[in-house]
Amino acid sequence: MTSRRRFLTQAAALSAATQWPLVARAQSRPALLPRSKKQRAVVVGGGWGGLAAARHLRERAPELEVVLVERGARFVSLPLSNRWLGGQVQDGLIQHDYRHAARVFGYQFVQADVETVDRQARQVVCADGVLAYDWLVLAAGVREDFGAWLGEDQRATAAARERFGSAWVSGHELAGLKRRLADFAGGDLVMNIPPQPYRCPPAPYERAVLIASMIRARGLKGRLVVLDPNAISPMFRRVFAERYRQEILYVPDARVVRVDPFAKTLATEFEDFKFVEAILMPPQQAADLYWQAGLIGKDSEGKPTGWAAVDPVYLHARDDPRIFVIGDALGPVSALFGHYPKTGHLAARLGAVAARVIAAQATERELPRLLPESTCQVFTDFAPAATTRIESRFRFRGDGEIEQSNKQSVDANPRGEDEAWAKGMFRELLAYDARPV
Numbered sequence: 268m269t270s271r272r273r274f275l276t277q278a279a280a281l282s283a284a285t286q287w288p289l290v291a292r293a294q295s296r297p298a299l300l301p302r303s304k305k306q307r308a309v310v311v312g313g314g315w316g317g318l319a320a321a322r323h324l325r326e327r328a329p330e331l332e333v334v335l336v337e338r339g340a341r342f343v344s345l346p347l348s349n350r351w352l353g354g355q356v357q358d359g360l361i362q363h364d365y366r367h368a369a370r371v372f373g374y375q376f377v378q379a380d381v382e383t384v385d386r387q388a389r390q391v392v393c394a395d396g397v398l399a400y401d402w403l404v405l406a407a408g409v410r411e412d413f414g415a416w417l418g419e420d421q422r423a424t425a426a427a428r429e430r431f432g433s434a435w436v437s438g439h440e441l442a443g444l445k446r447r448l449a450d451f452a453g454g455d456l457v458m459n460i461p462p463q464p465y466r467c468p469p470a471p472y473e474r475a476v477l478i479a480s481m482i483r484a485r486g487l488k489g490r491l492v493v494l495d496p497n498a499i500s501p502m503f504r505r506v507f508a509e510r511y512r513q514e515i516l517y518v519p520d521a522r523v524v525r526v527d528p529f530a531k532t533l534a535t536e537f538e539d540f541k542f543v544e545a546i547l548m549p550p551q552q553a554a555d556l557y558w559q560a561g562l563i564g565k566d567s568e569g570k571p572t573g574w575a576a577v578d579p580v581y582l583h584a585r586d587d588p589r590i591f592v593i594g595d596a597l598g599p600v601s602a603l604f605g606h607y608p609k610t611g612h613l614a615a616r617l618g619a620v621a622a623r624v625i626a627a628q629a630t631e632r633e634l635p636r637l638l639p640e641s642t643c644q645v646f647t648d649f650a651p652a653a654t655t656r657i658e659s660r661f662r663f664r665g666d667g668e669i670e671q672s673n674k675q676s677v678d679a680n681p682r683g684e685d686e687a688w689a690k691g692m693f694r695e696l697l698a699y700d701a702r703p704v
């Protein structure tokens with residue numbers, strides 16, 4: 268156990284020695300909310316991590332004012348989204364109202380795009396004003412690095428994103444992808460899998476099976492070309508080879524290096540491909556805000572790792588005890604396995620961990636040493652349905668290093684377990700089913 272006072276003293280010494288990125292002072296901008304007598308925790312990002320942090324902060328630290336800032340007006344879930352693309356899940360299950368959750372749980376919701384974090388002044392800066400914080404939880408998710416393929420070419424980047432985006436970063440992009448899949452009339456649909464680490468590793472394979480089953484059901488003269496730079500699981504290799512040999516061309520060791528969204532071509536290190544439709548997934552990184560706030564880690568050569576550097580147990584930024592990072596943006600947490608699995612379940616559990624650490628700091632209690640968990644329900648086939656459940660658990664090894672264990676269970680006859688899991692999470696995070704207050 269670390270005491271709150273020792274923790275803050277050590278961290279304050281660290282932060283005093285740190286050069287934080289300079290932010291053009293936003294003095295002319297008004298405060299988005301008046302300050303009350305209470306200390307304030309601001310959570311940026313209303314995804315899986317941020318929603319959990321806001322809800323658990325209200326419960327664990329009732330003496331704090333809690334504000335959730337999110338750019339979107341409503342929550343759209345990526346978990347369940349593959350089945351939603353296939354018309355198997357209703358809108359009402361994946362879309363939720365932020366204001367309803369905020370009313371039920373008792374925190375404030377502000378819809379705004381955070382431009383940057385002014386760490387010296389302890390405020391987040393938005394277009395219409397600023398929001399002061401005593402504690403800040405950044406749960407802003409990931410971004411896609413189209414620059415890895417297209418350099419500084421903004422026109423090509425915009426075209427690749429708009430015409431061939433994967434809807435991997437935000438649920439608000441799903442409707443466009445659904446239209447493109449409905450319009451796909453045959454030929455080659457190319458989908459690349461991003462290099463590890465990326466969010467929800469089994470989900471691209473699940474999407475591939477969904478698209479293959481759509482191609483078959485519609486009797487299209489077309490195929491899905493899957494370009495994979497990573498090692499595929501034996502389970503999906505078998506499903507692709509045995510069940511969808513006609514519909515899926517699986518290309519191993521295929522790392523995309525170049526894309527031309529106008530000519531509809533792309534190149535891997537070994538081969539060129541032409542497509543009529545594509546789902547493009549460039550390498551992923553922590554979202555813009557982490558870069559602007561100077562929270563990206565460095566490797567041994569001093570190059571940015573692309574992911575936020577945090578204390579792996581308490582989740583605060585290494586040089587700032589007042590800023591917490593949760594969710595998919597997190598960098599490696601263990602020498603044994605690297606990154607936590609980038610799942611919504613795990614992001615939500617990290618939100619609860621951060622809330623408890625902040626609550627302990629705010630009340631001068633001992634800081635808890637807590638670890639998250641993750642459960643992921645993946646469809647390995649749709650007709651007939653078959654799923655695999657991947658459970659990841661964590662514990663402290665004797666020397667303090669975090670250790671991971673995974674369990675996979677195959678279910679050849681699922682009965683709505685994925686929706687039951689999602690409803691449970693939506694009850695916890697979004698007050699799903701709760702009566703309006």
Ligand SMILES: Cc1cc2nc3c(=O)[nH]c(=O)nc-3n(C[C@H](O)[C@H](O)[C@H](O)COP(=O)(O)OP(=O)(O)OC[C@H]3O[C@@H](n4cnc5c(N)ncnc54)[C@H](O)[C@@H]3O)c2cc1C
Pocket residue numbers: 311312313314315316317336337338339345346347348349379380381382406407408409434435436437466467470554556593594595596609610611612613614642643644
């Ligand atoms: C197809 C697919 C299927 C998946 N299936 C599962 C599954 O079955 N189970 C599972 O556990 N996980 C699943 N996941 C993974 C899950 O979606 C992510 O792990 C989860 O969303 C991570 O949560 P997060 O809070 O880190 O980020 P997000 O949920 O992406 O939330 C980030 C939020 O921050 C907001 N934001 C970003 N920047 C700003 C800013 N500057 N100002 C204001 N707001 C900002 C964004 O609008 C967003 O709402 C799936 C993902 C995909 C793509």
